[in-house]
Amino acid sequence: MLNRGRNAIPQDDLDALERIMGQVRTVAAREVVGAIGERMDHSTFLISGFMYRFLDDHSGERQILGLHLPGDFVDLHTLPLKKLDHSLASLTDCTIAIVPHRAVMALILERPDFSLKLWLSTLLDAALYREWIFRLGRLAGAERLAHFFCETHARLAAVNRASANEFALPISQADLAQICGMTNVHASRVLRELRDANVLTFRRGIVNMIDYPALMRLGEFQPGYLHLDKDFRSDFSAAPPALRQQQRS
Amino acid sequence: MLNRGRNAIPQDDLDALERIMGQVRTVAAREVVGAIGERMDHSTFLISGFMYRFLDDHSGERQILGLHLPGDFVDLHTLPLKKLDHSLASLTDCTIAIVPHRAVMALILERPDFSLKLWLSTLLDAALYREWIFRLGRLAGAERLAHFFCETHARLAAVNRASANEFALPISQADLAQICGMTNVHASRVLRELRDANVLTFRRGIVNMIDYPALMRLGEFQPGYLHLDKDFRSDFSAAPPALRQQQRS
DNA sequence: CGCAGCCTTGAAGTAAATCAAGGATTGTGG
């Protein structure tokens, strides 16, 4: 993710980004964009749509490792780690920009400050991974869903894609199950519980957080790890005026 | 982690590292070195001993997020993400070097190639996180332990701290449970199963992988994500002759 | 010796998986 939440990406960084972007492609929904073991010579910038990364187990059951929103730099890690150690796929129709590693390297050597921003974006990914480990390791069914919905709401709200208590999340219950490490049958039952308790509804890709405080409590959600608050991090640069809304899917 | 596995760290990088290291301290076993929410102005290089990162849940139950071995750069992410979003503690007595952020920043601006190596080290951490998500989300009790032991064996073997099938791992069953997202009672039972099946023993901090192939199969362990093979990544530099064994705990 | 920390085991309870069937919703072609 390169997405800086409520803090806009500075204009000169946008210029730099634009310069290194190569071909722009569209990808249909539910397509694998990079498969585990593949050797990459470029990274992918997600312009519009949703993507996710995953690992399949021995019997083909899938664990989703992370979700990517518009504005995320999806696989920057392939710059040093050439071979994909997991797979990458689209959730919806997507527009992506192919960014050749050569171009990234050239820019990095020319502008060390920019390389730090790319680094930051991968560190924010890592912070999400840590929280996902916590979610799977310590929370039970309903709590996992609550935590995931809180996190995703916060991330989407940070890029103006969520209202106070509602947002669009183009995934199925089966995806939700693969995110939270449970069967889709169980995900369905837990969603029913949350619905019956008047805490949250999730129908046809629309999440309605009816009782937000209850969700936060349930999921033990503390948004600090998202580092959305400018004060929580150092951006290696002064924050220039807001100029946002470059992308809409 | 900065640890490069079987590929030694080049001499000039060692020099660079040495230059930015500040005060060297010792830390007793089981001490919290950085607590969640704390604002950091330095990073920590682990010279000897084992450390771990963790998040506690509401009722104080702990989830371990990662283990750190001698030679790891433990909290490089605090350079851009000033506030700790999780906690850090020692497992054993440790020797650590305090590395002021100011010194790291200066070096980075002076040597862009070195900053890429620091970046790489955090990307290897992220690869481990992803695999931990998979382990917790898709594997059952015995498989989780098997996977963890395989991973840890591979990491320790890469720094010459493991023989073909045995290694020292200074943790308790309770730690193991906190790593694998289960109760210590259950961890004890699963260890018994593995012992009875003649697959693995773990007693007083010594792991004996009696049947390594069985463990790999059980844990669905594919070591690619560790990127130990030089061919799997680009180190941004030619690999100079091996000079290793700087640290022993 | 006696205590503390760590590990083990049993019995009972609970959360989640599995198996299986049927219902709803969306899209497709006639």
Add this chain to the structure above:
DNA sequence: CCACAATCCTTGATTTACTTCAAGGCTGCG
């Protein structure tokens, strides 16, 4: 517009994996 398939969701019954509670044993140490 309707028939039909495909996908997704729901629900029930049963089984399994794991937790919880509780007691006792082992090991190392002052």
